[in-house]
Amino acid sequence: MLKLFSERLKEARLTAGYTQIQVRDHTGVNNKTLSGYENNISEPDFETLKVLCDFYGVTTDWVLGHTNNPHSKLTEAERDMVEKVDLDDDSFIKGDFNFAGRELTVEEKKELQAMARLFLNRKTGN
Template sequence: MLPTYAGRLKEARTKANLTQVQVKSHTGINNKTLSGYENGIAQPDYETLNKLCTLYGVTIDWVLGNTNNPNSALNDTERALVKAIELGDDSFLDAEFTINGRELTRADKEKLQAMARLLLLQDR
């Protein structure tokens, strides 16, 4: 199974109507290197990933699988929660969260956590 970033980089490139050769002319990234990223053979460094995301008009959080919205960046707290949920860390249940001015109960957070885990597993 391909890493999330691989499929999403290819999806973003094709939705941007760009060939690998066109990406090379815009970024200087060799099309063989880009192919390696899109096939999960190689992993781009942060600078390269940022360059590609800027060209494609998507966020790094989306490419890495932290969110399912390609145009929405997560803040540091949200990113930490996604990682905690993915790793099975239950510290999310002890954190304070409010929605529309109402603090979530532990039962509410357990339901939210279960839904988040389902969504994260569905995306892989």
């Protein structure tokens, strides 16, 4: 995951049209430190990651590889998927879901479904 993270962080900077020096001047993140992030040498803390993502206009979920959409708005395909998933039936188990670049197994989807149900029941008091 670190390799994807470093590639996306660099891609976000380049797409936004900034040099590492410009990022330093606007965010206070040292350009040598940023180079370490972009070259798969080190990782930022959560606060630094948030600062960089906010500055580049991308989501942390995209940089971390949790989605292929760099922006906070869902794509039409993502909206369709969210609308179709129902944790009370088998649509979640039958759906194609990826995490960290690989498709979840049926067992993983069942565990995730059970955890989501527990979490949501706790939130609603059921």
